[in-house]
Amino acid sequence: MGSWLPSRHTARQAAPAVPPEDRELLIATALVHDIGYAPSLARSGFHPLDGARWLQAQGADERMVCLVAHHTGALFEAERRGLADQLSVFAREESATSDALWYADLTSGPTGCATTFEARVEEILTRYAPGSVVHESISAARLTLAGAVRRTRERLTAYPR
Numbered sequence: 001m002g003s004w005l006p007s008r009h010t011a012r013q014a015a016p017a018v019p020p021e022d023r024e025l026l027i028a029t030a031l032v033h034d035i036g037y038a039p040s041l042a043r044s045g046f047h048p049l050d051g052a053r054w055l056q057a058q059g060a061d062e063r064m065v066c067l068v069a070h071h072t073g074a075l076f077e078a079e080r081r082g083l084a085d086q087l088s089v090f091a092r093e094e095s096a097t098s099d100a101l102w103y104a105d106l107t108s109g110p111t112g113c114a115t116t117f118e119a120r121v122e123e124i125l126t127r128y129a130p131g132s133v134v135h136e137s138i139s140a141a142r143l144t145l146a147g148a149v150r151r152t153r154e155r156l157t158a159y160p161r
Contacts (some may be wrong), residue, residue, distance in 0.1 A: 017152045033048075067101055098148075
């Protein structure tokens, strides 16, 4: 699975950037955002979709389900995989909370260490070969991903703990 524990820790740090009523949701969603990597849950082979479907089947909060489905620019990869229609059944949220979830994911490395956005993107692009679905998706999403990270940093500066 992905870096769920560090993402949860980073989400705690990012929590002041979201409305108070969304802070627990952010932290809980960061904890489960990569659940779709679990081999027993993999159906489509696309972890945001598989995770969202499983969470929905478990009766999870609908916002959590949708945030997992669309985390970290998932639509870019879903389009390349031919899964955009399946992903579209989950509402796509553009909010401080979704930005902070992406921030948590993009500033936590796969080994659990805090990292920079730039280093995280480079790590992904190195791990996946040029021409692969993930490499192409992250490359295409880079500005969108950077925007979520930037907005979260701005919110943290504007609303420090």
